[in-house]
Amino acid sequence: MKLEQLKELIRVLEESGVEEIEVSSWGRRVRVSKSGNSYLHGATVPASLPEAAPAAVEPAAAEPGPAETPKNGKQMKEIKSPMVGTFYRAPTPGAPPFVEMNADIDVGQTVCIIEAMKLMNEIQSEARGRVARILVENAKPVQYGQTLFLIEPY
Amino acid sequence: MPIEPDLPGGVPERGTGAASSGRRVLTFERVDSTNEVAWREAERGVPEWTWVSADEQTGGRGRLSRRWHSPAGLGVWTSVVLRPGVTPSVAPGITMCASLAVARTLRKLHPMSVSLKWPNDVMVKGRKICGILTEMKASGERVEFVVCGIGINLNQAAEDFPAELRDAATSVFLETGHKADKAEALAELMPQMERVYAVFLSNGLQALMGEWRSMCPLFGKIVRMKTRGETVEGVFHDIDASGALVLRLESGVHRSFLAGDVEPVS
Numbered sequence: 001m002k003l004e005q006l007k008e009l010i011r012v013l014e015e016s017g018v019e020e021i022e023v024s025s026w027g028r029r030v031r032v033s034k035s036g037n038s039y040l041h042g043a044t045v046p047a048s049l050p051e052a053a054p055a056a057v058e059p060a061a062a063e064p065g066p067a068e069t070p071k072n073g074k075q076m077k078e079i080k081s082p083m084v085g086t087f088y089r090a091p092t093p094g095a096p097p098f099v100e101m102n103a104d105i106d107v108g109q110t111v112c113i114i115e116a117m118k119l120m121n122e123i124q125s126e127a128r129g130r131v132a133r134i135l136v137e138n139a140k141p142v143q144y145g146q147t148l149f150l151i152e153p154y
Numbered sequence: 155m156p157i158e159p160d161l162p163g164g165v166p167e168r169g170t171g172a173a174s175s176g177r178r179v180l181t182f183e184r185v186d187s188t189n190e191v192a193w194r195e196a197e198r199g200v201p202e203w204t205w206v207s208a209d210e211q212t213g214g215r216g217r218l219s220r221r222w223h224s225p226a227g228l229g230v231w232t233s234v235v236l237r238p239g240v241t242p243s244v245a246p247g248i249t250m251c252a253s254l255a256v257a258r259t260l261r262k263l264h265p266m267s268v269s270l271k272w273p274n275d276v277m278v279k280g281r282k283i284c285g286i287l288t289e290m291k292a293s294g295e296r297v298e299f300v301v302c303g304i305g306i307n308l309n310q311a312a313e314d315f316p317a318e319l320r321d322a323a324t325s326v327f328l329e330t331g332h333k334a335d336k337a338e339a340l341a342e343l344m345p346q347m348e349r350v351y352a353v354f355l356s357n358g359l360q361a362l363m364g365e366w367r368s369m370c371p372l373f374g375k376i377v378r379m380k381t382r383g384e385t386v387e388g389v390f391h392d393i394d395a396s397g398a399l400v401l402r403l404e405s406g407v408h409r410s411f412l413a414g415d416v417e418p419v420s
Contacts, residue, residue: 082242082295086382086413108293116412117246117273117397118217119288119300126294139382144243 077127079149081142085116089138097138099149103131111149114142129153176203177344184226186213189287189303192233196291196299200235203348207232207340214305216285223319228310230339233303234347238355242292245300246412247359247397248351249274249288252302254362255347256284257369260306263342266329270369272390272399272416276306281324283307304343308334360395367393372418377401381414390416 081087089097089112099111105125114121133150136142178201185191185208192206211231214224224231238245253274260268260276260283269277276284287303307325315323326334353361367373377390379401388401391408398410 080294082292083246084243084412085246114242115217116243117249118286118413119246119249119290120217121242121245121290121292124291124293 074153076132077151077153078147079111079125079151081114081144081146081148083114083116084144085114085142087136087140087142088113099131101131101134105131127151127153176201179205179207182208184208184210184212187211187215188231188233189289189301192235192301196235196301202235202237204235205232216287222285222305223316224305225314228314229308230306230336232340233301236300236302238297238300240297241295242297245290245297247354248300248302249286250359250366250397251350251354252286252304254366255343255350256304256306258346259339259343263339264326264330269371270366273397278324278329282322283324306339308336308339358395359397363393376419377416378419379411379414379416387419
């Protein structure tokens with residue numbers, strides 16, 4: 001399984017109500033589970049297909065760097081830009097930012113503004129947790145789907 | 155506290171499109187900002203097409219909280235709550251819809267040469283007659299609501315504007331010499347906004363661009379685009395389906411912009 005496919009599988013699991021997903025493809029079997037302390041339990045592979053397991057597990061395990069690895073074992077939540085525009089951390093120039101690094105934030109809390117064509121879009125967090133990374137500088141352009149914040153969920 | 159609606163448009167009209175059936179108008183003597191009030195109303199769950207209108211704004215504001223002067227009785231200071239079923243990336247088109255609705259309103263009621271400046275300024279002879287501040291609340295790919303604030307300068311004399319704005323701002327009174335009727339302007343604006351918005355939702359921004367272009371004198375001209383950090387010159391080539399301004403650079407390359415101030419190169 002390719003890294004992108006594995007990422008997609010993890011994303012589907014994150015967004016779903018189920019605890020575990022297992023897929024089989026070309027004799028390879030990969031299971032991803034939410035339970036336990038690790039968000040990726042790894043693959044269980046028939047003994048006859050030994051080459052599959054490392055290929056499936058290693059890239060995903062290596063993907064989050066030290067800063068992105070939450071202490072509680074849950075996967076970081078990304079807050080992404082829903083539109084192309086300009087990123088603002090504060091409601092007005094000179095005002096305190098909506099959120100700072102390591103701040104506790106709640107679901108629905110405003111984290112930034114994205115402006116496009118003079119429409120000011122207040123972005124709300126969809127997760128409750130701690131601001132672990134702020135990935136864009138104030139007043140810089142952002143692309144659609146670009147990750148703006150990493151949230152360590154509670 | 156809201157006072158009773160005093161506007162002809164407070165009564166829903168028939169025949170102006172489905173949107174008008176839900177029109178509600180909350181009229182205030184004085185508010186901090188109609189956008190603030192409309193935002194709070196939207197948070198409380200008021201339906202789409204709830205308008206907030208005030209005689210005076212004590213804290214009227216524009217983009218990035220720049221002050222918008224909105225003295226008592228001299229203009230239309232209003233905001234409308236919208237709940238479009240579009241993704242956030244489509245919603246900026248609403249700012250262009252609002253500018254078109256204002257331009258139609260002013261053209262219909264007053265003999266002035268009204269033009270549009272990308273993305274949403276309404277101008278008369280190079281001076282701004284209307285300001286639009288659109289704010290949106292979104293979560294992920296879902297737009298919860300949009301508050302579109304519209305301030306139209308109607309009856310200001312030159313001295314009613316702060317000195318630093320007198321060269322940049324104008325009013326219906328300054329342009330025509332006649333006092334404008336605020337209730338009439340709002341009553342015209344509301345159904346115009348409903349019609350433009352209905353076209354936008356059903357057929358997209360492109361369906362409105364022919365009319366928008368016809369009111370934008372910079373089309374086809376050499377312009378200067380000032381963005382944060384750079385200034386680019388080129389031919390004002392087009393506005394694309396998302397509302398972005400497309401410049402044709404000297405090299406022949408087309409480049410699109412979602413932010414910036416555009417001005418003619420003289």
